[in-house]
């Protein structure tokens with residue numbers, strides 16, 4: 001593999017600086033960044049399709065480079081970043097700053113680095129005689145539950161020739177990751193009856209019923225830990241389930257009328273989280289909720305889904321995986337954190353792997369950075385991918 005030429009590296013770093021300068025914290029609009037990319041691509045004669053959310057303030061961008069009517073390779077990046085409110089940033093979070101071979105800035109690793117590399121390849125891609133196309137896929141609202149990318153993946157899946165492979169450029173230090181857990185999170189509201197605590201037996205204690213439900217969640221978690229299903233390729237080799245927040249009660253001498261808690265399951269790609277939650281919900285309704293209602297009407301449990309995203313299964317036996325394995329033969333395992341890979345694979349039926357520059361260790365922290373050597377490695381990878389996609 002040849003080293004990427006210096007001008008391409010500089011181009012990638014320059015583009016990364018521009019991408020980082022857009023404060024695309026998930027609560028903000030990402031249209032500034034999306035329009036910048038659309039205009040950049042237009043300079044090379046590449047058309048973009050935008051998929052807006054219902055507010056019109058956020059969008060996915062899809063651009064195809066190369067021939068139509070042939071299944072290609074999707075290069076996927078999310079444009080949103082986590083907040084950068086920490087006071088310990090040494091340099092401004094939304095200003096890419098170089099120190100000691102590292103580029104600091106929110107999103108430098110997670111994951112504008114990959115998007116910048118893909119964009120830096122555009123001048124090369126339009127020059128080459130590509131036999132299969134590349135689909136640049138930039139999404140919104142990944143950090144808040146992979147909720148933006150769906151509309152774009154639906155579109156890809158319905159194409160006459162959907163992509164044969166998706167490379168999700170989350171930071172893996174350019175290692176190939178062949179699996180990712182899914183997540184399903186829920187909010188539970190428990191309504192009891194308020195009254196003087198000295199008459200506790202007359203009332204329905206919302207916190208106590210909530211705590212009994214929480215014990216059922218903990219029981220399920222123990223069951224997964226002991227009985228599986230298992231996949232040893234994950235660092236935590238089974239699905240996990242836990243209560244994550246709780247609030248309730250009004251005063252130390254009042255029976256609590258209300259309690260609310262949230263819980264999540266992070267599940268192996270083929271473990272049916274929906275069924276687990278339906279089963280748990282039924283148990284709670286048949287026992288705890290029934291017991292509450294027997295004591296007082298208008299009490300009981302209500303459940304609300306917060307969000308879910310699917311896990312990404314192992315696609316390394318797909319024929320198109322050879323495009324990647326020809327460059328990086330080693331598979332480095334599966335990860336428990338979320339990515340859009342599960343949406344591409346499960347919802348779009350597109351074989352997917354995760355591989356991108358930078359380290360997840362640096363993500364979601366103050367002074368997030370990406371090493372310049374990682375940008376170089378990613379450009380190497382994309383050049384090698386281009387060589388395979390182009391006519392000899």
Ligand SMILES: [Zn+2]
Nearest residue numbers: 078110111170
């Ligand atoms: Zn990310």
